[in-house]
Every structure is written in C-alpha cells, then in structure tokens.
Amino acid sequence: MDFQIALLLGQDGLTNGAIYALLALALVLVFAVTRVIFIPQGEFVAYGALTLAMLQAGKLPATLWLVLALGAAAAVLDSAQALRHGASRRLPRILAVNLAAPLLLWLLLASVDLAGLPLLAQIVLTLAIVVPLGPLIYRLAYQPIAEASVLMLLIVSVAVHVVLIGLGLLFFGAEGTRTPAFTDGALDLGSTTLQYQTLWILASSALLIVALYAFFGRTIYGKALRATALNRTGARLMGISTTMAGKLSFTLAALIGAFSGILISPITTLYYDSGFLIGLKGFVGAIIGGLASYPVAAAGALLVGFLESYSSFYASAYKEVIVFTLIIPVLLWRSLTSHHSEEDE
Amino acid sequence: MKQKKLLAMMLLAFSATGAWADITIGVTVSATGPAASLGIPEKNTVALVPKTIAGQKVNIILLDDASDTTTAVKNAKKFVTESKVDVIVGSTITPASLAMIDVAAESETPMISMAASRAIVDPVDAKRRWVYKTPQNDAQMSTAISEHMTNSGVKTVAYIGFSDAYGEGWANEFAGVAKARKLEIVANERFNRADTSVTGQVLKIIAAKPDAVLIGGAGTPAALPQKALKEKGYKGTIYQTHGVANNDFLRVCGKDCEGTFLPSGPVLVADQLPADNPVKKSAQEYVAKYEAAHGKGSVSTFGAHAWDAFKLLEAAVPVALKKAQPGTKEFRAALRDALEGVKNLPVAHGVFNMSPTDHLGFDQRARVMVKVEGGAWKLVK
Numbered sequence: 267m268d269f270q271i272a273l274l275l276g277q278d279g280l281t282n283g284a285i286y287a288l289l290a291l292a293l294v295l296v297f298a299v300t301r302v303i304f305i306p307q308g309e310f311v312a313y314g315a316l317t318l319a320m321l322q323a324g325k326l327p328a329t330l331w332l333v334l335a336l337g338a339a340a341a342v343l344d345s346a347q348a349l350r351h352g353a354s355r356r357l358p359r360i361l362a363v364n365l366a367a368p369l370l371l372w373l374l375l376a377s378v379d380l381a382g383l384p385l386l387a388q389i390v391l392t393l394a395i396v397v398p399l400g401p402l403i404y405r406l407a408y409q410p411i412a413e414a415s416v417l418m419l420l421i422v423s424v425a426v427h428v429v430l431i432g433l434g435l436l437f438f439g440a441e442g443t444r445t446p447a448f449t450d451g452a453l454d455l456g457s458t459t460l461q462y463q464t465l466w467i468l469a470s471s472a473l474l475i476v477a478l479y480a481f482f483g484r485t486i487y488g489k490a491l492r493a494t495a496l497n498r499t500g501a502r503l504m505g506i507s508t509t510m511a512g513k514l515s516f517t518l519a520a521l522i523g524a525f526s527g528i529l530i531s532p533i534t535t536l537y538y539d540s541g542f543l544i545g546l547k548g549f550v551g552a553i554i555g556g557l558a559s560y561p562v563a564a565a566g567a568l569l570v571g572f573l574e575s576y577s578s579f580y581a582s583a584y585k586e587v588i589v590f591t592l593i594i595p596v597l598l599w600r601s602l603t604s605h606h607s608e609e610d611e
Numbered sequence: 612m613k614q615k616k617l618l619a620m621m622l623l624a625f626s627a628t629g630a631w632a633d634i635t636i637g638v639t640v641s642a643t644g645p646a647a648s649l650g651i652p653e654k655n656t657v658a659l660v661p662k663t664i665a666g667q668k669v670n671i672i673l674l675d676d677a678s679d680t681t682t683a684v685k686n687a688k689k690f691v692t693e694s695k696v697d698v699i700v701g702s703t704i705t706p707a708s709l710a711m712i713d714v715a716a717e718s719e720t721p722m723i724s725m726a727a728s729r730a731i732v733d734p735v736d737a738k739r740r741w742v743y744k745t746p747q748n749d750a751q752m753s754t755a756i757s758e759h760m761t762n763s764g765v766k767t768v769a770y771i772g773f774s775d776a777y778g779e780g781w782a783n784e785f786a787g788v789a790k791a792r793k794l795e796i797v798a799n800e801r802f803n804r805a806d807t808s809v810t811g812q813v814l815k816i817i818a819a820k821p822d823a824v825l826i827g828g829a830g831t832p833a834a835l836p837q838k839a840l841k842e843k844g845y846k847g848t849i850y851q852t853h854g855v856a857n858n859d860f861l862r863v864c865g866k867d868c869e870g871t872f873l874p875s876g877p878v879l880v881a882d883q884l885p886a887d888n889p890v891k892k893s894a895q896e897y898v899a900k901y902e903a904a905h906g907k908g909s910v911s912t913f914g915a916h917a918w919d920a921f922k923l924l925e926a927a928v929p930v931a932l933k934k935a936q937p938g939t940k941e942f943r944a945a946l947r948d949a950l951e952g953v954k955n956l957p958v959a960h961g962v963f964n965m966s967p968t969d970h971l972g973f974d975q976r977a978r979v980m981v982k983v984e985g986g987a988w989k990l991v992k
Contacts, residue, residue, distance in 0.1 A: 271814045274843075278810035285807075432643075440647035441859035442831040461842075534807040535831055535863050539645075543805045578811030583774050583801040585811075 273458050275575045281464050281533070282547075283571020284471035285311075288526050289548025290555065290567040291478065292519040297557045298495035299515040301416050302408055305423040308545020309430040310396060310523025312538055315531035316434070317524075318392040319443035324381030328437035329395050330372060336402040337364040343405070364402075371395065385448065389528055393521065400520025401513040408516075409509060427542070434538030442535040445528075467529045474522065475564065491515060547574070547589065554596050556604065566596075632937045633668040634928060637690030639701035639711075640725070640917070644678030645804065648830045648859065650703045652901075652914030653725060657700075659900050660921040665929040667937065676702055683707035684714060691718035697937050698946060700920045701725060703913075705776055708744070715741045719940060721947040723923060725916040728780060732970035743950055743970045745919040747876060747960065747977050749784045752853050755874035755978050756825065757788040759991075765822040765848065767795045771812055771836050772827025774801035781827035781852060797821050804832045813839040823847050829854030834864035841867040848872065853978075857911035861986055871983045872991070876960035878915045880981055883990040889957045890976060893922075897959040915959035922958040923950060 289307055296304040313329055320327040341364035348356045371394055380388070407426050411418060449462040482488040493501040494511040502508055526544075527536065547570050554566025570589060577588040638657050641650035657673055672694050676683035683702045690696040691714060699715055699722040702708050708724040708731050715722035716738035724731050724744040731744050760768065770785060772778030778801060789796055797819040800812035813836060816824060824847060826836050833855045840849060851873040861868065877884055881894035897918045901910045927949035935941035953972065956963040961977025980991040 271818065274814055275811055278808050282808055435643055435647060440651055440830075441857075442863060444863055444865075530807060535835055536807075537805070537831075540805045540807070543803075544807060575808070575811055578802070578806075578809065579815055580811075582771075582812045582815075585801075586774075586803060 270458055271579070275579055276572070277458075277460065277464065279572035279575030280568070281467050281571070282574060283568035284467055285526050285530055285544065286548045286551050286567035286570050287564040288471055288474060288522050288567075289545055290551035290563040291475065291560055292522040293545075293549055293552040294555060294557055294560055294563045295478075295491075296515050296519045297552070299491055300404075300408065300412065300419075300512045302419045303416070303423055303557075304516075304519060305420075305542075305545070305549075306403070306427040306430050307519060307523055307548065308541030308543070309427065309434065310400070310520050310541065311527035311530075311544050312434060312438075312536055312541035313396050313399070313430075314392060314524030314527030315445065315536040316438040316443060316527075316538065317396055318388060318528050318531065319445050320438070321380045321383075321388045321392060322445060324379070326375055326380070327392075327395055329399070330368075330375065332433060332437075333368045333395060333398050333402070334372065336399065336406060337368045340364045340402055340405045368398070385446075392528060393524055396524040397517060397520045400516040400518075400523075404512050404516035409512060412508065412512060431539055431542070434541075438538045440538070442537040442540070443531070444535050445531045447532040461533070463532045467533075470525070470529055474525070478518075487514060547571075550590065550593050553593055556600055632939075633670045634664060634698075634937045635670045635672065635694055635696045636924070637687070637694055637696035637699045637701075638671055638673045638917075639676045639683055639686040639690075639699070639707075640673070641678040641683075641703035641707070642675040646678040646704045648857070649913040650675070650678070652857075652911045653703060653917040655905060656897075656901065656914040656917040657921075659904060660918070661925065664925050665932055667928070667932065672696065676707055678704060678707070680707045680710045684710050687711045687714040687722075691715075691720050695938060696720065697943055698723065698924060700917070700924075705731065705780075712738055712742050719947075720943050721950055723920040723950075725913075725920060728776075729971075735968055735970055739970065741947055743923065743965070745916045745923070745958075745960065745971075747853070747973055748971060749780055750788070751973065751975070751978055752874040753781065753784045753788050755980055756850050756852075756872075757785070757792045757794060759872060759874075759980050760794060760823055760850070761792050763848065765794065767797045767819075767821045767823075769798035769800070769816040769819055769821035769824045770796055770827060771798075771800040771802060771809070771816060771824065773829070773832070774803055777829055777854065778827045781825075785825060785827070802828075802836060804828075806832075806835065809836045809839045810843075812836065813843055813845075816840070817843055817845055821847060823850060825850045825852075827852055827854075830857065831855075831859050831863045834860060834868070837864055837871065838867045853912065856981070856988070857913065858908050861983065861988075864983075865986075868983045869985075873981055873983075874978050875981045875988075876912045876915060876977060877979050878910075878959040879912050879988050880979060880990040881959075884979075888976075889962055890959075893957040894959045912960070919958040919960055919963075922956065923953060923963060926953050926956050926963075 293304055293307055296302055317327040317329045341361055344360040345357055407422055447463040448466045452459040452461045482492055490506045491511050493506055494508055498508055548567055550570050551567025552563045555563025574589050578585045640653045642654045662669055674686040676686050687699055690699050699720055703725055705726040705728040708726040722742050727746040727749055729748040732739055732742055770782055772781050798816045802809045802812055826833050833851055837849055849871050851871055853873060853875045856875045856879050877890045878894040881898050884891040897915055898910050927946055930949035931942055931945035934945035951965050951967055953963050953965045961973045963972040965972040982989045982991050
C-alpha cells in the first residue's frame with residue numbers, strides 16, 4: 267500500500283464514518299431519553315434516500331401514504347384519549363397536527379412539478395415527508411408501553427423494523443436508486459482527488475453535530491431532553507412531559523436518519539433494505555460509547571468507518587466479520603471497566 | 612335404449628372426472644427478500660402463461676418463499692402433501708432450489724428450477740432424475756466471457772464479486788476457464804450487496820493493473836464497483852455477468868456502464884437477433900406478452916426463465932396426458948419422462964434439447980454477448 271492508496275482509503279473511511287457517527291448519535295439520543303434501542307434507525311436512511319429519488323422521478327412518494335395513515339391512526343387515538351379526559355378543547359390541535367398537516371403536504375406535493383424543483387426544495391420536501399414518521403411511530407408503537415422494560419421495547423423495535431422493511435419493498439420496489447450529487451465533480455489535490463459530495467457529507471455531518479450540541483446545551487427543549495435522559499421521574503416532577511421528550515427525540519432521530527440517507531445516496535446505491543446494515547454499523551459505534559456518551563459514540567462510529575475501509579482493501583471477503591467482531595473486545599472491555607448499575611432493569 | 616342411457620351416464624361420469632383432474636402446478640418464487648428483483652418478474656410472468664394446456668385446465672398455486680431456503684422447502688412440502696401438485700416450478704435462487712430437490716424426489720414430483728447453478732441438475736442421479744432447470748449454467752456464460760476476452764487481447768483479469776453463493780460460484784467457474792485460456796487473474800476481491808463503498812477493493816484492483824475487470828454481481832448492486840472503478844480512473848474493459856441484465860441496472864449505472872460487455876440469454880436483445888436465429892420468434896413472443904402487460908422496457912431476462920419453464924410444460928404435458936390422468940402418481944412419472952424427451956423446443960432463452968444426462972438442454976444458442984451502448988443493450992455480432 268502506498269501513501270496515495272492509504273489517503274484514499276482514509277477519505278472513504280471518514281466519509282462512511284461520518285454517516286455512522288450521525289446514526290450513532292441518534293441511537294444514543296433515543297436510548298438515553300426513551301430507553302428504546304431503536305433498530306429501525308437505519309430504515310429512515312433508506313426511506314429518506316428513496317423518497318428523494320421518487321420525488322426526482324416526478325412521482326408522488328409512497329411514503330406519503332404511510333404518513334397519512336399513521337397520522338389518521340394517531341389522531342383517532344389522541345382524540346379518544348382527549349375526550350375520555352374531558353379535554354375536548356385539545357381536539358383542534360390534535361386534528362391539525364395529525365390530519366390537516368399531512369393533507370396539506372399531500373396537496374402541496376400533488377400541485378407542483380416535483381421533478382422540476384431545485385434540489386434544495388426536493389430535499390426539504392423529502393424531510394417534510396419522512397421526518398413526521400419518527401414522532402408518529404413513537405406515538406403508535408412506543409408511547410403506550412413507555413414504562414415497559416428495555417427488553418420489551420427492544421422487541422417492539424424489532425417488530426417496527428420488520429414492518430418498515432416490508433413497507434419499503436412495497437413502496438420502492440426491489441431495485442435500488444441513486445440520486446445526483448449536490449455538486450458534481452471533484453476537487454483536485456495534486457496526488458488525489460476529493461469528490462465534492464464527500465465534502466458535503468463531512469461538512470453537513472460536522473454542522474449537524476454542532477447544531478445538536480447547541481440544541482442540547484442552549485435551548486430549553488434540549489435541556490428538557492437531557493433532564494429526561496438523566497432521570498425520568500425527576501424530570502416529570504419538574505413538569506417535563508416524557509411523551510413530549512420521547513416524540514422530540516424520535517423526531518430528531520428521524521431527521522438525522524433521513525438526512526444521512528439524502529447525503530449518501532449520491533455516492534452509493536441504496537435499496538429498501540440497505541438501511542439496516544448502515545444503522546447496525548452506527549449501532550456498533552453507539553455500543554462503543556456505551557449507549558450513553560455522545561463523543562465516544564461518534565469516535566467509535568468513525569473507527570468503524572476506518573476499519574471497514576482498510577479491511578475492504580486487505581481482506582474484502584472478511585470485511586463485515588472484522589467490523590462486527592470489533593464489538594466483542596469492546597463489550598469485554600466495557601464490562602470489565604464500568605460499574606454496572608441495576609436500577610433500570 | 613337402457614344400455615344407451617347407461618353409456619351416456621358413464622360418459623358423463625368420465626368427463627366429470629376429466630374435469631376434476633385439472634393439472635395443478637405449484638410455483639414458489641422469491642418475490643420478497645434479497646432475490647426480489649429476480650422473483651418479482653417471475654411472479655409477473657406466471658400470471659401471463661396460458662390457462663389451459665392441451666385442453667386441460669391449469670391450476671397454478673403461487674407462493675412466495677422470501678428468498679429463504681426453509682420457506683421454499685416448506686412451500687414444496689405443502690405443494691406435494693396438501694395440493695397434490697403434478698409439477699413444482701421454482702425456486703428463484705440456487706440454495707432454495709437445491710434444498711427442494713429432496714422433496715421433489717421423495718414425492719416423485721417433477722420439479723423445474725429457475726435458479727442458475729449447475730449443481731441443481733448435474734449429475735442426473737436418482738434424486739435429480741426429477742429435477743430440471745431453465746437458466747443457463749454459469750459455465751456457459753463464463754466461457755462466453757473468457758472467449759470474448761482472449762479475442763480482444765486481454766491477458767490479465769481482476770475479479771470482484773458478491774461475497775455470497777453467486778460471487779463464489781462465478782469466482783470458481785471463471786478461475787477454471789481462465790486457466791484453460793491462459794488468462795491471469797491478478798486480483799480476486801469480494802463485496803456485499805448492501806455495501807455503501809467498495810473503494811478499498813477497487814484501489815487494490817487498479818494497483819494490480821489488469822487489462823479487464825469482471826464483476827460477479829447480480830442486479831443493481833453490481834453497478835457499485837463499476838461506478839467506483841470509473842470514478843478512480845480505471846481505463847480497461849469491464850465485464851459484467853448475466854445477473855445484471857435488467858433495465859434497472861442501466862438506470863442506476865448510467866453513463867459509467869457505457870462499453871461494458873456481458874453474456875446474456877438472447878431474450879435481452881430479441882429484436883436485434885438475425886432473422887434466421889431459431890430463438891428470435893419465441894423470444895419476441897415473450898417480450899411482447901410481458902411488455903403488453905407491464906409497459907415498454909419492463910421485461911427482464913429473469914422473468915423469461917419462468918416463461919421457459921411453462922413452455923417446457925406446454926410441450927411435455929400433452930405427451931404425458933396420453934399415458935395417465937393428472938393428479939396421479941403415474942401422470943407425474945409420465946410428465947418426468949416427457950420432460951426428458953423434449954427436443955428442439957425454441958424458448959425465450961434458447962433451444963431445449965433434453966436428454967437423460969442433460970436436464971438443462973441448452974447449447975451455445977442460449978447465450979449471446981451484449982454491449983452497453985447509448986444506455987441500451989446492443990448485440991455483439
């Protein structure tokens with residue numbers, strides 16, 4: 267291996283690692299706030315990328331129907347609950363958020379020429395379709411059992427994952443798609459070249475991480491999420507709604523997932539089921555961070571990216587084995603060094 | 612008078628049993644799971660086959676095995692025990708088909724697989740007596756590639772394939788023919804269907820400076836190494852396998868696929884075949900049927916394997932009907948024999964000439980070399 271190859275591999279590892287890092291952060295966030303091990307995180311990657319591809323093909327994305335259906339279900343449940351508690355003045359808000367907003371989105375999508383829109387508008391529309399799936403899934407699948415054990419939440423996660431994969435095949439078909447790069451071409455760095463899309467990924471990831479940092483450190487909602495993560499009961503006593511915290515964390519997870527998908531779909535072909543493996547690698551990063559530490563999880567995800575890139579050069583047939591075997595020494599090390607607390611089980 | 616009445620009643624009774632004994636075909640395809648892009652066109656094709664063969668009504672039971680071996684075997688067992696099928700068609704992929712052989716042989720039911728591996732029908736032993744298949748052997752396709760390589764002066768080749776049965780099968784198959792033709796394999800790499808990057812493998816291949824690269828992948832995932840090779844400035848010839856022969860591959864690969872060579876069944880370029888080619892008419896028939904139902908450009912070579920399986924049945928069932936009634940053990944045995952006797956049957960992928968030692972029956976008419984030109988498949992003369 268000469269210096270140039272090492273450089274190219276490093277660049278590749280950094281690009282993938284940045285995406286894994288974003289997903290690892292989302293996983294840590296969701297777990298810290300709701301104790302849900304969010305296996306369907308990767309599905310948002312695929313949904314984001316494929317929804318964008320469908321928009322660019324000028325078709326009404328099938329994910330929209332899912333938003334409408336889930337929104338209607340959530341509206342029914344929330345309305346019934348509100349009526350039971352005699353709080354009928356909450357009804358207009360429930361209906362506006364869960365029913366009217368998706369319907370407006372539908373009208374908007376149906377009235378414009380989707381394929382002719384500028385890329386930025388297409389991305390915004392994609393996010394507007396996919397991100398609401400996060401809080402809706404939380405409302406329907408997790409909120410009713412928010413106090414259940416971690417194991418039960420994990421089992422529900424598996425179920426949600428399988429459902430989303432199946433719907434993905436129905437929505438997008440078995441074949442993969444690629445979307446055009448944000449900026450075509452590459453930067454010439456003498457001995458090597460750097461694709462502009464790679465720069466986009468690195469810059470967007472860094473920006474998103476800084477934005478998350480600011481969100482958690484400076485805003486009242488971010489602080490509420492952190493408070494819930496530290497102590498659910500205490501946060502509730504302080505008047506923080508754990509339901510709100512759960513929905514917010516799922517919204518952020520869906521946003522991060524869908525945006526990651528949009529970022530990488532110009533550099534690789536994505537399929538309805540490719541999100542799972544990408545999410546799993548982010549999960550390895552999150553495990554390295556003990557599902558608790560954001561910086562360690564991000565660093566772990568970068569490590570996964572580099573390991574993947576270099577092992578694909580040396581032993582491509584064993585690449586996945588090498589990446590996922592990483593988890594064993596990490597778990598061993600964590601179980602030896604950390605003092606395990608039993609309070610949550 | 613009374614006798615006549617009796618005769619009439621008996622006739623009626625017989626014709627009633629005749630109507631009861633419809634031909635039952637159990638089809639299992641991988642319409643979901645990793646092989647869905649192959650299984651879906653097969654499923655669509657099954658809907659287009661004739662509803663009667665030789666005047667007998669055909670009942671088709673279609674099940675999805677989700678590209679899963681266990682489910683495929685379960686489906687096959689269901690076919691033979693519950694539905695008492697006369698013939699099993701399926702499955703889409705090799706591992707599932709191999710596992711189904713036992714069910715077919717045990718219940719003495721003929722089976723026509725739509726998976727590619729030679730191991731499904733070779734050697735024709737006590738169990739594989741009952742098994743036929745319609746896709747070309749990988750060996751036929753790899754010989755076509757190596758022949759084209761030597762003819763265009765290629766000396767060194769790099770291989771990159773799926774890290775699964777398909778990629779391994781091609782790696783072994785190609786290593787064999789490459790040795791015979793004195794092609795040197797300078798790099799041998801693997802990648803996953805779901806990989807987001809193959810930079811490492813591609814850099815290693817480029818460092819080995821091969822004259823040509825063979826990509827052993829199926830469907831749109833095979834576009835990933837090709838795009839990476841072009842992006843990193845590889846200038847040599849790129850070969851793909853027939854696993855990519857559908858239009859989704861062209862859509863995903865775009866301009867990076869220009870000039871790529873691949874072997875394929877003649878159905879892919881049916882309209883470009885010379886008029887004296889025996890396959891032209893039968894291939895065009897399938898393309899016309901499929902595109903009438905699913906739109907222009909929707910046809911793929913995978914669906915044609917299912918079409919060919921039913922073409923085989925259309926040829927064999929009338930012969931078997933002369934010996935026994937459908938729904939009986941004798942009919943299944945007669946159908947097996949009749950399938951073995953199919954001769955000179957032009958279908959979408961070639962011309963079948965079955966024999967007791969060859970349960971595929973394709974010759975070199977079942978493959979052509981195709982080049983990607985201007986975003987379309989072009990027959991290489």
